[in-house]
Amino acid sequence: MGCNLPECRKLRACEQHHPRHCDTVWEHTLRVVEAVSASGDLRWAALLHDIAKPDTKTTDAQGTDHFYGHEAAGAVQAECILKRFHLEKKRITEICTLIRCHGLSVPAEPRSMRRMLCRYGEDITRQYLLLRKADCAGQAPEVLPEELPKIQNAKALLEQILRENACFQLKDLAVNGNDLLKIGIKKGPRLGVILKKLLELVVDEAVPNERKALLQQAKALSITLPLLPAVPIPDNNDSDTCDKIPENPCHLS
Numbered sequence: 001m002g003c004n005l006p007e008c009r010k011l012r013a014c015e016q017h018h019p020r021h022c023d024t025v026w027e028h029t030l031r032v033v034e035a036v037s038a039s040g041d042l043r044w045a046a047l048l049h050d051i052a053k054p055d056t057k058t059t060d061a062q063g064t065d066h067f068y069g070h071e072a073a074g075a076v077q078a079e080c081i082l083k084r085f086h087l088e089k090k091r092i093t094e095i096c097t098l099i100r101c102h103g104l105s106v107p108a109e110p111r112s113m114r115r116m117l118c119r120y121g122e123d124i125t126r127q128y129l130l131l132r133k134a135d136c137a138g139q140a141p142e143v144l145p146e147e148l149p150k151i152q153n154a155k156a157l158l159e160q161i162l163r164e165n166a167c168f169q170l171k172d173l174a175v176n177g178n179d180l181l182k183i184g185i186k187k188g189p190r191l192g193v194i195l196k197k198l199l200e201l202v203v204d205e206a207v208p209n210e211r212k213a214l215l216q217q218a219k220a221l222s223i224t225l226p227l228l229p230a231v232p233i234p235d236n237n238d239s240d241t242c243d244k245i246p247e248n249p250c251h252l253s
Contacts, residue, residue, distance in 0.1 A: 007051055007081060014054040017065045022140045025053045031138030036130060041091055045098040045131055048078040075100040097124055102131050106150045113157040114203045117168040122158075129155055167202045167209045170195055174211045175218065183215055185222050194221045 011026035021028060033046045052073035058066050075096040082092045101120065106129075107113035116125050129151055136147040167173060175198070177191055185191055198214055198221070201207040207217050 005081060007077060008047075010054045011050070014057065015065070016053075017059070017063055019064075020139045020143050023138075025050050028138045032131075032134045035134035035137040041095050041098075042127055042130060044078075044082065044087075044095045045102070045127070046134055048074060048081065048095070049099050049102050049131065049135065050074065051077050051081075051099075071100050071103045094124060094127075098127055098131055101128055102135060104128070106132060106147070106154045107157060108150065108153065110157055110161060111204060113154060113161055114166060114168050117158070117161065118199065118203045121169075122162070125158060129158070167199070170199055172209070173199060173202065173214065174209050175214045179211070179215065180218050183219060185218065190222075190225065193225065194218055197221055197225070 008026065008029075011029060012024060014025040016023065016025060016028065023031070029047060029050055032049065033043060036042045036046045050067075050070060052070045053067045056067045056070040056073055058068065060066065078099050079092055079096050082095060087095075097120065101124070104116075105112075107116050113125075116128075120128065133144075133148065133151050136144045136151075161168070165172075170176075173195065175195075177187075177195065180191055180194060181187060185194065198207070198217060201217065202209045202214075207213055
């Protein structure tokens with residue numbers, strides 16, 4: 001596979017002295033790209049998922065290499081690369097989100113899967129599992145047999161949650177903003193914060209997704225949640241920089 005991205009050249013010389021790896025970052029990247037489907041966005045994520053490893057590499061006293069924070073740093077670098085190719089903003093956000101979350105632990109039980117769905121949505125969660133499988137396939141030979149059952153279990157949890165129509169989005173809540181207005185909560189950003197908090201509680205099964213229970217909890221939150229500070233007006237000069245990418249908080253579509 002050829003690649004003319006200057007950012008990829010540094011991957012060729014980046015060794016990975018780590019029990020889970022037996023290749024350079026570039027060799028590992030090629031194996032990951034080969035293991036995913038031809039989907040453009042997933043291929044981009046596979047190509048760039050470890051792009052920041054050379055910049056985050058440290059070696060401990062035992063000679064083991066570590067790459068702490070390479071996921072977040074890689075998402076920032078990937079955004080700049082993808083902008084050069086004039087990808088639409090939505091695609092860039094999704095690819096960078098995949099890169100940012102590719103190192104997350106695979107959800108092992110329903111609550112952690114609901115949390116992932118809440119944070120990233122169904123599409124990103126499905127792609128995360130595909131990228132995670134490919135990432136493991138590109139590591140040392142013993143890694144995939146160890147990790148594959150975890151990934152398969154996570155996929156089964158995902159399908160189960162979707163079959164059950166479990167609540168993991170704001171639109172699934174048994175209450176909405178109008179309901180909160182009717183019980184005296186004022187319109188504004190704080191109302192949105194309360195709705196998001198209700199969603200978190202439902203996702204964690206701390207409160208049932210029932211109208212009465214949610215309205216009671218909303219009243220309590222309206223008293224206990226602190227007032228929000230004024231939101232600063234963004235500097236227009238910083239509106240199109242590559243020093244950050246937007247977080248992808250609880251999926252609210």
